Amino acid sequence: MTPRIETPDIxxxxxxxxxxxxxxxxxxxxxxxxxxxxxCSANTIRDVLLRLSKVGLVEFEMQKGFRxxxxxxxxxxxxxxxxxxxxxxxxxxxxxxxxxxxxAGLAAAHHKLSHIETRIxxxxxxxxxxxxxxNAEKEFHxxxxxxxxxxxxxxxxxxxYARFRQQMVSQERDFGEDYFRAIIAEHKxxxxxxxxxxxxxxxxxxxxxxxxxx
Amino acid sequence: MTPRIETPDIxxxxxxxxxxxxxxxxxxxxxxxxxxxxxCSANTIRDVLLRLSKVGLVEFEMQKGFRxxxxxxxxxxxxxxxxxxxxxxxxxxxxxxxxxxxxAGLAAAHHKLSHIETRIxxxxxxxxxxxxxxNAEKEFHxxxxxxxxxxxxxxxxxxxYARFRQQMVSQERDFGEDYFRAIIAEHKxxxxxxxxxxxxxxxxxxxxxxxxxx
DNA sequence: AATCGCGTAAATTTCGAAATTTTCTTGTAA
DNA sequence: TTACAAGAAAATTTCGAAATTTACGCGATT
Numbered sequence: 001m002t003p004r005i006e007t008p009d010i011x012x013x014x015x016x017x018x019x020x021x022x023x024x025x026x027x028x029x030x031x032x033x034x035x036x037x038x039x040c041s042a043n044t045i046r047d048v049l050l051r052l053s054k055v056g057l058v059e060f061e062m063q064k065g066f067r068x069x070x071x072x073x074x075x076x077x078x079x080x081x082x083x084x085x086x087x088x089x090x091x092x093x094x095x096x097x098x099x100x101x102x103x104a105g106l107a108a109a110h111h112k113l114s115h116i117e118t119r120i121x122x123x124x125x126x127x128x129x130x131x132x133x134x135n136a137e138k139e140f141h142x143x144x145x146x147x148x149x150x151x152x153x154x155x156x157x158x159x160x161y162a163r164f165r166q167q168m169v170s171q172e173r174d175f176g177e178d179y180f181r182a183i184i185a186e187h188k189x190x191x192x193x194x195x196x197x198x199x200x201x202x203x204x205x206x207x208x209x210x211x212x213x214x
Numbered sequence: 215m216t217p218r219i220e221t222p223d224i225x226x227x228x229x230x231x232x233x234x235x236x237x238x239x240x241x242x243x244x245x246x247x248x249x250x251x252x253x254c255s256a257n258t259i260r261d262v263l264l265r266l267s268k269v270g271l272v273e274f275e276m277q278k279g280f281r282x283x284x285x286x287x288x289x290x291x292x293x294x295x296x297x298x299x300x301x302x303x304x305x306x307x308x309x310x311x312x313x314x315x316x317x318a319g320l321a322a323a324h325h326k327l328s329h330i331e332t333r334i335x336x337x338x339x340x341x342x343x344x345x346x347x348x349n350a351e352k353e354f355h356x357x358x359x360x361x362x363x364x365x366x367x368x369x370x371x372x373x374x375y376a377r378f379r380q381q382m383v384s385q386e387r388d389f390g391e392d393y394f395r396a397i398i399a400e401h402k403x404x405x406x407x408x409x410x411x412x413x414x415x416x417x418x419x420x421x422x423x424x425x426x427x428x
Numbered sequence: 429a430a431t432c433g434c435g436t437a438a439a440t441t442t443c444g445a446a447a448t449t450t451t452c453t454t455g456t457a458a
Numbered sequence: 459t460t461a462c463a464a465g466a467a468a469a470t471t472t473c474g475a476a477a478t479t480t481a482c483g484c485g486a487t488t
Contacts, residue, residue, distance in 0.1 A: 007276075007441080007442090008276070028469095030468095030469070030470090031469090031470085032468090032469070032470090040442080040443085041442060041443045041444070042443095042444090042470095043441095043442070043443065043444085043471095044441085044442060044443080046470085046471090047264070047441085047442085050261070050264045050265065050268075051264065051274075053268060054264075054267060054268040060265075062221075062222070062470095062471095063448095063449060063450070063469095063470065063471080064450080064469095064470085065450095065469070065470060078364050078365060078366050078367075079366060081364065082364060082366045082367055082370075085299075085303055085367075089299055150292050150295065150296060151292060152292050152293060152296045152374070153292075153296055153299075156296075156370060160366070221471080221472085242439095244438095244439070244440090245439090245440085246438090246439070246440090254472075254473085255472060255473045255474070256440095256473090256474090257441095257471095257472065257473065257474085258471085258472060258473080260440085260441090261471085261472085276440095276441095277439095277440065277441080277478095277479060277480070278439095278440085278480080279439070279440060279480095
């Protein structure tokens with residue numbers, strides 16, 4: 001028998017698998033099947049899937065069960081534009097309210113991110129640094145909006161960021177040298193505009209960073 | 215025994231009770247207690263509450279159970295500002311993309327709303343028209359953003375609108391003659407600005423309509 | 429009086445099976 | 459061949475109870 005797994009771990013494992021597109025878009029998620037992988041009952045899986053549907057990583061319909069979120073050009077566009085809206089507003093508010101701690105946190109997050117990115121750009125291939133980069137990228141974007149003072153905006157952004165990742169990882173793209181070189185410049189542009197508290201420039205930088213997904 | 219109630223009805227009943235603030239903010243929602251009112255098992259209630267937590271009407275914490283959403287001046291302010299953000303963006307996009315059908319639907323929704331509001335304002339008391347007004351108000355605001363072309367924005371707005379209602383109904387306010395006279399003017403201002411496709415004016419009108427909740 | 433620890437009560441989560449609903453398959457008629 | 463219907467299989471939901479975790483009250487100690 002599988003060595004008893006804690007429920008939070010099941011949630012975490014399924015979340016990661018969903019965000020890594022290890023389930024095909026629209027694929028049915030049957031508690032009775034997933035039950036086998038983890039040593040628990042189908043109801044526990046159902047419970048976890050209901051919670052994941054709150055984030056938007058899975059879709060739930062009464063009497064129809066669960067599915068991995070659908071993917072389409074329209075869906076990706078929708079998610080991207082919504083993310084731009086939230087990230088702009090969150091950053092705008094942070095620039096307005098954020099103090100030195102916000103600036104320091106943002107600079108630190110960017111420094112870490114930039115360090116990883118230059119290393120990847122040198123080699124030309126993310127390789128095993130992919131997970132490190134993933135975390136650092138997330139930290140940077142959350143730092144941006146962290147001083148906005150709106151718990152609801154942050155929570156909603158958190159959900160949309162997860163769905164964004166889920167949609168984009170399935171999109172094969174060449175994570176080559178050029179890709180990361182471009183990303184580096186874009187993150188730098190966002191950082192500079194944010195620290196300069198230049199709303200117009202910041203809005204443009206955020207859009208430029210995400211427009212490749214439209 | 216209570217005459218067998220369908221699960222969707224339980225969901226709907228709890229949703230309405232939550233939005234009518236029939237549970238105190240932060241009040242614990244115990245499946246084992248609620249089970250009595252409806253003729254079902256505690257697990258069914260748990261299921262429904264998990265789904266309601268997706269909308270944001272109830273808060274869920276692992277091993278701690280469910281609570282009706284907390285209420286505070288900060289929470290109300292947060293929700294209101296977020297609603298302003300979404301309603302502005304949704305309306306902006308609708309003004310950009312919406313055609314004649316959008317205009318017609320919006321005009322119709324406002325006509326119905328305005329009819330009910332003038333009747334209430336004449337009497338000075340909502341009375342039993344309150345439910346009618348509630349529905350019409352909701353229809354009007356959803357009409358505004360209906361042509362935005364973003365399913366995610368509409369769904370998120372739907373959630374935040376429900377939470378907004380939940381927060382505000384508990385705020386005793388005098389729904390007197392003056393209140394409805396003001397509301398009538400505000401809705402008219404939003405309608406006019408939207409039909410004129412005047413973004414600046416529309417943003418201002420939406421803010422003016424909701425600023426009393428800040 | 430305040431704090432800590434222990435034991436009891438209460439609440440939450442998990443389970444496996446039964447009941448219900450949906451989906452699929454197969455057969456029949458137009 | 460298509461459409462429809464009936465039956466079987468599969469999936470989802472619901473249930474009541476057991477297991478686990480958390481919350482509470484009470485007494486002892488500092």
